[in-house]
Amino acid sequence: MPTSALGVWLKALRGDLSLRELAQRSEVDHAYIYRLETGAKESPSxxxxxxxxxxxxxxxxxxxxxxxxxxxPNIDPDLAEFAWSDRRISFPEFHMLTTVVNRGARPDYATSLARIRRIMAEEDDG
Known part of the structure; x- marks a missing residue:
C-alpha cells in the first residue's frame, strides 16, 4: 500500500500496467518506480x-x-485518494485542499472542498 500521496497517485495512474511495463515505457528503473509508489523515495527529479x-x-x-x-512530499495520502475518487475536483481545488489546516483527529476533505467551492463561487460573483 502506498504510504505517500505521490505513491497513491502514481499507482492509480499506472492502473493495469506492471512496474516493468511502465519502466520500459518511461525508461525509469522499475525498482525506483516501486520505491516512489511505496513512499520509500520522494521528490523525484x-x-x-x-x-x-x-x-x-x-x-x-x-x-x-x-x-x-x-x-x-508532505501531502496526506488520504487526500490523494480522495481526489482520485472524485474526478470533478479540479487542480486548483486540490491545491487549495492541500493548504487547509485540519484541527481534529481526521480531516474532512468533503467539507473542506464544499467550503472552497463556496468561496470560489463568491469570488466569481463578486
Missing part, C-alpha cells in the same frame, strides 16, 4: 517526472496533480 508523464499520458488534471505531488 523533473526529468523522472517528465518521463513518467510521457509514458502514462495522463489527462491534464492528473498530470498537474502528479507534478504537484512530486514536489510536495
Amino acid at each position: 523533473g526529468e523522472v517526472v517528465n518521463k513518467l508523464v510521457n509514458a502514462l499520458a495522463p489527462a491534464e488534471r492528473e498530470q498537474a496533480i502528479l507534478r504537484f505531488l512530486a514536489s510536495h
Whole structure:
C-alpha cells in the first residue's frame, strides 16, 4: 500500500500496467518506480517526472496533480485518494485542499472542498 500521496497517485495512474511495463515505457528503473509508489523515495527529479508523464499520458488534471505531488512530499495520502475518487475536483481545488489546516483527529476533505467551492463561487460573483 502506498504510504505517500505521490505513491497513491502514481499507482492509480499506472492502473493495469506492471512496474516493468511502465519502466520500459518511461525508461525509469522499475525498482525506483516501486520505491516512489511505496513512499520509500520522494521528490523525484523533473526529468523522472517528465518521463513518467510521457509514458502514462495522463489527462491534464492528473498530470498537474502528479507534478504537484512530486514536489510536495508532505501531502496526506488520504487526500490523494480522495481526489482520485472524485474526478470533478479540479487542480486548483486540490491545491487549495492541500493548504487547509485540519484541527481534529481526521480531516474532512468533503467539507473542506464544499467550503472552497463556496468561496470560489463568491469570488466569481463578486
